[in-house]
Amino acid sequence: MLSLNRxxxxxxxxxxxxxxxxxxxxxxxxxxxxxxxxxxxxxxxAKAKSxxxxxxxxxxxxxxxxxxxxxxxxxxxxxxxxxxTEKDEDHYVLSFxxxxxxxxxxxxxxxxxxxxxxxxxxxxxxxxxxxxxRHIREKYPHINIHGFSPPEFQHFAATFGxxxxxxxxEFKQAGLGSIPGGGGEILVDQVRKKISPLKIxxxxxxxxxxxxxxxxxxxxxxxxxxxxxxxxxxxxHLRRIRDQQDRSGGFTAFICWTFQPQHTVLKVKHPTGVxxxxxxxxxxxxxxxxxxxxxxxxxxxxxEIGQIALRYGAxxxxxx
Numbered sequence: 001m002l003s004l005n006r007x008x009x010x011x012x013x014x015x016x017x018x019x020x021x022x023x024x025x026x027x028x029x030x031x032x033x034x035x036x037x038x039x040x041x042x043x044x045x046a047k048a049k050s051x052x053x054x055x056x057x058x059x060x061x062x063x064x065x066x067x068x069x070x071x072x073x074x075x076x077x078x079x080x081x082x083x084x085t086e087k088d089e090d091h092y093v094l095s096f097x098x099x100x101x102x103x104x105x106x107x108x109x110x111x112x113x114x115x116x117x118x119x120x121x122x123x124x125x126x127x128x129x130x131x132x133x134r135h136i137r138e139k140y141p142h143i144n145i146h147g148f149s150p151p152e153f154q155h156f157a158a159t160f161g162x163x164x165x166x167x168x169x170e171f172k173q174a175g176l177g178s179i180p181g182g183g184g185e186i187l188v189d190q191v192r193k194k195i196s197p198l199k200i201x202x203x204x205x206x207x208x209x210x211x212x213x214x215x216x217x218x219x220x221x222x223x224x225x226x227x228x229x230x231x232x233x234x235x236x237h238l239r240r241i242r243d244q245q246d247r248s249g250g251f252t253a254f255i256c257w258t259f260q261p262q263h264t265v266l267k268v269k270h271p272t273g274v275x276x277x278x279x280x281x282x283x284x285x286x287x288x289x290x291x292x293x294x295x296x297x298x299x300x301x302x303x304e305i306g307q308i309a310l311r312y313g314a315x316x317x318x319x320x
Contacts, residue, residue, distance in 0.1 A: 013038045013286055016045045021235055024287045028231055032279055039282035039313030046285075046292045047315055059310055060293070061317040064113035064146070065106050069094050069132070073119025075151070077196040079185070079227060081263035083119050093124065096135055103140050115180055115319065116147035120155040129156070130174045137175030145175055149182035150208035154200045165211050172217055179212050181222035181255070187240045188233045195227060195266060206244050213250030221245075221291070223256040225280060226272030234280065238287050245290045253316060254288055256281055257297035274305055278312045285313025 009023055019027075027035055047055030070093040073083035084091040106114065114136075129148075136145055148156075148171065157164045168176075185192065187202040209219055221241045225234050245251050258272040277297075285294045296314035298306020306317065 010038065014041050016042070016289065018289050019287060021239055024235055024238070024283055025232065027283060027286065028235075028279065032275055032282075035279055035282045035286075036312040039285040040311060042285050042289070043294065043313050043315050046289075050292075055315075059315060059317055061320050062113055063106075063109065063111045064115060064319045065102065065111060066319075067094070067099060067102055067114050067116045068118055069099065069116060070118040070121050070124070072121045074122050075120050075196065075198045077199060078266035079195050079224070079259055079261075079264050081260075086123075093121065096132065099132070099136070100139065103136065103143060106143065107140065112142065113144040113146050113177075113319075116145060117149055117152065117180060117182055120152065122159070126156070126160045126162075126170075130170060133171060133174035133176055144177040146178045146180055147176055149180050150205045151183035151200050153179075153208045153212075154204050164207065165215065168208070168212055168215055168217070172215060176217065178252075179208075179217055179219040181209075181220040181251075184222045184237070184241075185224045186229045186233055187237045188229065191229045191233055202240065206240065209244055209250065210248050213248035218250050218252045220253045220255060220295075221251045222254070223280075223284070224259055225256060226258040226276065227266060227268055235283075235287070238284055242288055242290060245288070249290075251291050253293035253295050254284055254291050255295040255297055255318065256284055257300040260300060274301065274308075277301060277305070278309060281309055281314060282312040 009026065012019060044056045049055065051058050068082070071082055071084045072086055072091050072093065076083065103114065133145060136143065153164060153167060156167045160167070183199065184205055185195065187205060189201050192199060192201060212219055223234070223237050241251070241254065258277050259268065261268055261271060281294065281296070293316045294314045295316040295318045296306045296309035298317060301309065
């Protein structure tokens with residue numbers, strides 16, 4: 001139970017001490033501007049020693065692009081507007097030539113990374129993925145491949161009948177540089193069963209991250225909120241991320257964004273607004289004391305709110 005008064009909790013946050021689940025739930029009820037100020041203080045503490053002591057003044061970003069190599073998927077998440085079946089006329093698998101075109105465009109503007117993800121395609125062979133990674137690494141050695149989310153890796157392991165660690169190791173050897181945190185949504189199984197009943201469970205998502213970190217691959221961590229979850233379940237998600245970081249230490253950044261209901265079968269009565277987004281990001285900064293970088297989600301919130309989010313604990317603008 002919460003044992004600190006308001007001043008005591010404020011002092012604890014400003015001192016950089018770890019706060020409990022009960023304490024972050026208490027902070028959720030505080031005025032937004034107060035939570036934002038505390039998140040900024042935590043950001044300053046986290047970045048004080050970076051960039052020769054100038055980390056508090058610097059916002060980082062990366063020039064990259066998303067490449068969705070296929071939209072064919074057999075998981076049918078209720079929140080997803082992207083997936084298609086092989087029977088849909090607009091389903092696709094990108095050819096290596098099409099991917100090259102995207103990489104050439106990225107290289108022409110100084111890009112250094114791709115975020116490469118796709119659906120759970122039931123028929124692409126294992127070697128297709130390895131050949132793709134080798135092809136990109138050999139032709140574009142200056143571009144980091146930030147690719148394949150935890151659900152994809154569990155899909156590969158199940159489809160190809162291989163141990164998870166072997167799949168990730170083979171991908172790394174072929175050229176994979178890091179792993180995105182997609183597919184995390186909310187790491188509470190009762191939530192996942194409502195929004196994505198065919199997708200991997202929370203422990204399986206964390207298993208991929210543990211294995212990848214043990215193999216020397218870094219990753220991001222994410223949260224998609226504002227659908228069927230409660231505030232307590234959002235905090236439980238953050239707790240599981242923080243605990244995983246304590247164990248394996250491989251998360252380089254955390255990104256949260258709001259559910260985008262357009263063209264999905266998952267309907268919400270009251271879509272999450274800007275204030276709730278800023279509050280949730282700020283609380284993530286305060287609670288996740290072992291992840292240095294918090295990325296604003298300007299892609300879902302818009303560039304103006306993305307900039308405002310830099311005053312609510314974020315220090316990174318992500319992909320541009």
